[in-house]
Amino acid sequence: MEKYLFEATVHNNDGVEGTAYVEGDNRLSVTVSSPTSDKPGTNPEELFGLSLTTCLNATIQALLKARGMDNKSKVTAKVQLQREDNGVGYYFQIYIFAAIEGLDLNRANDIVQSADKRCPVAKLTQNASTIELETVPYEK
Secondary structure: OOOOOOOOOEEEOOOOOEEEEEOOOOOEEEEEOOOOOOOOOEOHHHHHHHHHHHHHHHHHHHHHHHOOOOOOEEEEEEEEEEEOOOOOOEEEEEEEEEEEOOOOHHHHHHHHHHHHHHOHHHHHOOOOOOEEEEEOOOOO
16 A cells, blocks of 8 residues: 555756646646746745645644534745855745634644645644744634
8 A cells, every 4th residue: 555645756857947837637747937027937945835835724623523513724935045145046935824713823833734734734843943934813
């Protein structure tokens, strides 16, 4: 029996100027471009932000459902490409804002922090010094 629940094979043959795609019958193809370019397309910063916010919010919603709650939730990420202090390399600085409708901040934060420990994408970056997660009031 295979151990995984899902597998995707993703290809990028062009770097940051071209196309990246997912294999399969419902093949997803994405035009990629450098964030410093005027060319159309998405970039690693945006793709990572989409992945992280989607996974974290889905995990929050699963935890709410497990508690018999149907509160709305939302997650926003600001992903910045920054230059290393030595001027040689780059890194992502990420600010994540999570909100749950109808809960006080302490209770919402407990759920958000629990989701952060369970979300598969967030697990990839746990304890990263360049990621800040904050629970904020829910605004429509």
